[in-house]
Amino acid sequence: MFTEFNLENLEESKNLLEELLNDNRKKIEELLSIENKTYANFVLPFQEIGESIGEFVTPIFHIDSVKNSEITTKVYEECLPVLSKYETEISQNENIYLALKDIQSNEKSTLNNIQKKVLKNEIRDFKLSGCHLENNDKKRLEEISLRLSELSHKFSLNLLNATNAFEMICEDFEDVKEIPKSDLELASFEEDGKTKYKFTLQMPSYLAYITYGTNRAKREEIYKAYCTRAPENGKIIEEILALKDEKVKLLGFDNYSQYSLATKMASKEEEVVSFLSELGHKALPKAKEELEELKQLALKDGIEDFNSYDASYYSEKLKKAQYDFDEEYFRPYFEQQSVLNGFFDFLEQMFNIKFIKSDTPSWDDKVKVYDLSEDGKVIARIYIDLEARKEKRGGAWMNNWHSHYKNSDGDIKFPTAFIVGNFPQSSETTPSLLRHSDVVTLFHEMGHALHHLLSKVEEPFVSGISGVAWDTVEFPSQFLEYFSYDKEVLKMFAKHYETGEVLDDEAIDKIIKAKNFQSSMGTVRQVEFALFDFKLHQKLYKTENEIQDLLDTVRDEFSAMKPPSYNKFQNGFSHIFAGGYAAGYYSYKWAEVLSADAFYMFIDSGNIFNKELGIKYRDCILSKGGSVDMDKLFFDFAQREPSVDSLLKIDGIIS
Template identity: 80%
Template sequence: MFKEFNLEKLTDSKVLLEKLLDQSKNEILELMEIENKTYENFVMPYQEIGESINNFVTPIFHIDSVKNSETTGKVYEECLPVLSKYETWISQNDDVFKALKDIQSNCKTTLNDIQNKVLENEIRDFKLSGSHLDDAKKKRLEDINLTLSELSHKFSQNLLNATNSFEMIVEDKEDVKEIPSSDLELAAFEEDDKTKYKFNLQFPSYMAYMTYGTSREKREELYKAFCTRAPENGKIIEQILILKNEKVKILGFNSYSEYSLETKMASKEEEVVSFLEELGHKGKKKAGEELNEIKELALKDGVSDFRSSDMSYYSEKLKKAKYDLDEEYYRPYFEQTSVLDGFFDFLHQMFDVKFVQVDTKAWDEKVKVYDLLTNEKQTARIYIDLEARKDKRGGAWMNSWHSHYSNSKGEEQLPTAFIVCNFPQSTKTTPSLLRHSDVVTLFHEMGHALHHLLSDIKEPYVSGISGVAWDTVEFPSQFLEYFSYDKEVLKLFAKHYKTKEVLDDEAIEKIIKAKNFQSSLALVRQIELALFDFKLYQDLYKTEEEVQNVLDKVRAEFSPMIPPSYNKFQNGFSHIFAGGYAAGYYSYKWAEVLSADAFYMFIDSKNIFNKELALKYKETILSKGGSKNMDELFYNFAQRKPSVDSLLKIDGIIS
């Protein structure tokens, strides 16, 4: 039923991939021999060929992110040019392009909306790949695409290497006296008959010291190490920008931002910029007030020269003072297994889907694998890898593996996905105890996963997250996040791992009240990142200095706290230089308008467990994948267009 995750032949991947791609090429050529091409005899098998390639390469690329080693890096680099060459061949193939256009022209009225959507997307993507260009330009695009893939991988690898190469040793117990015991246990080691503490740039360790570390000098040391990682990425950014600009000019676009919008819900560059600037200006005044509140607290400690490296430490103190909220107090109530079990119970109550743990191969012993059951029938599988490791790339993400569809033989293919996070590690004596912010992250990534796994679409190229416009793909993930702040939802899993006592109402109320703590600061930070990304791709900036100037100008307009000049955040901005968010980071805020408005429907219904509404959301949004544009799906769900005010209300920025 499900393909096992098995990379025993990882080192043979290049040879196996070459064989698969040769076979795929021959199958495509055979399809081209069909005289009367139809959707059934051409488009469906064409999609299946693409799916089989994706299913093969996904674990190879995935393993390099979750169990990184010299071997995984070498295999990745061997496979990349092989795959890139094939993808260029297929995406610039005039014969395939013409066949798809002919089928669209001849069969449009006899095909259903979903089949027409597949054709519409594919024809658009062929144009964006340069299939209409002459051979010289196609060859140049092929070279550019391969180089960009290699540069993105190098960017990511540099960042991982830099993250793993730094350690800060603390010997004075005074410098760690405020750090929670669970974090301190992970940091402690013995040397010269003395207990010392080691902090690194992996996010749980980094945030532990930045949030609770007593020594201001140590916080500055750690902060500086974090935001100066991988300086060599500055030159990689220069190359990426030059190549992306050349690529889109060949394709006939004025800028990479203009090119990017071809696959998004937003239609014009001005629409994106004005949307972001409107949000930024609405949040800026309150963000300044929030910052001054932190500075006033720091001043009581004698800190008159407030620095960026003080932000997390004094924010935490302010949060505790305002809401009596101590993140550490909650961690025993958010033990990883308890959270997962309660979360699955919630998802079953809302969406009629069961999670059943299965014993099958994965890439690490701490990975948990679950089958999803609907009406006691297997419908999907998910791999969940939550704990931080040195060989794992930082951050959190969902990665799709198989898509749901019916193949040309009428057989149903079931979907699979991976969720990867970097939560506090479990030890021999202590389980993995999450912060509430980790719980929010888990809900977010599961929102992505459900969007992929609950699809009932029969066409692979628009099933699950496939074919979803990039600026709406965050809608289901952000929507599910909101439930992680609800009292009754939290009570399903917030149980002390030793006493099994459920977190009391007063403690939960503190989490809910603190939800919008510094929400305006968070908003303008997202606006800063999104505008920097989008504006960076509206023109050609050739040097590190020019890139920095773009960021500085955005910060000057929207950021209440300007970081030190040594801060080179951009060298670690993986989303846009090693991920798929180039000229698309605005998507987080764009989609948040949809998610906030959808969640408000549950608030307005006076029942957060409104199953009728949840099943309608499952049916109209999740199950439809990329088969229709999200604005149409949202309208089907809400019976109206979304409102920006819902987002500002839910964040407490307007009342």
């Protein structure tokens, strides 16, 4: 029923991949030789060929992210050019493009809407990959695609290596006296008969010091190390931007942002810029007030030159003073397995799905695997890998492996997905105790996973998250995130890991009240990232200095506080230089409008566990995957257009 996760032949991957791709090439030739091509005899088998590649390469690329080693890097780098060459070759095959156009034209009256969507997307994507160009231009596009893949991987690897290379040792207990016990235990080691403390740029360790580190000089040391990581990425960015600019001009676009919008819900560049500017200008006055509060607090410690490396430390103090809120207090109540069990109960109440533990093999003994069942039938599988490891890249993400679809034999294929986090580690004496912010991240990534796993679409190219416009793909993840702040939801799993005591109402109220703490500062920060990204791709910025100047210009208009001049945020901006968010980072805020509005429907119904509404959301949004444009799906669900004000209200920016 499910393919097991198995990388026994990892080092053979390149040869196995070449065999698979050569076999696929033959299959495509056979498809092209069919005289009377139809949707059934051409398009469906063509989609299955595409699926077979994703199923094979996903574990190989995944293992390089979660268990990075010299071997995984070598295998990744061997497979990448082989795959890139094949993908470029297929995407520029004019015969496939013409066959799809013919089928679209000949079967217009007999195809269903989902099949029409598959054809529309595919024909668009073939055009975007240059299949209509002259051969020399196609050749150049192929070279560009391969080089961009290599550069993205190098960008990521440089960051990982720089993250792992740094250590900050504290020998004086005074420097670490405010750091929570659980973090301190992980940081402490014995040397020369003395207890010392080691902090790294791994996210849990970095956050521990930047948030609770008493020594200001040490805070700056670790902050500076973090925001000056991988300076060599500056040159990689120059090359990535030049290649992207060349690529889209070959394809007939004015700039990369215009090219990016061809596959988005937003249709015009001005639409994106004005949306972000409106959000930024509405949030900035309050963001400046929030910053002023921090400065006033720091003044009590004699700090007159308040800086970026002070922000988290004084934010934590202010949060504690205003809400008596301390992330650390809550951690014993958010033991990882308890959170998962309660979360699964909540999802069963909302969407009528059960999570059943599976003993199938995975890549690490800390990974938990579950089968999802609906009405007593298993429909999907999920792998959950939450704890930080040295060989795991930073951040959190969902990765889809198999899609739900009906194959040419009429059998339903079941979907699978991975959720990866970098949450506090468990030890022999202490389980993994999450921060509430980790709980929020888990809800977020599960939102992505359910969007993929609950699909009922029978065409693989628009099933699950496949074919979903990039600027709406965050809608289901952000929507689910909002529930992680609800009192009744939290009570389902916020139980002390030693006593079993449920977190009391007063403590939960603090989490809820603290949710919008500095939300305006958070909004302008996201606007800064999104506008920098979008404008960076509206014309060609050729040098590191030009790129920095653009970032400074955006910050001048929208930042509450400018960071130190040595901050090279761009060199670590993986989302746009090593992920799929180039000229699309605005998607987070764009999709938040949909998610905030959908969540308000549950609030307005008077019942956060409104199962009828939950099932409607599952059926209208999650089950449809990418088979219908999200603006139409949202309208089906809400019976109206979304409103920006819901987002501003939920963030406490307007009342």
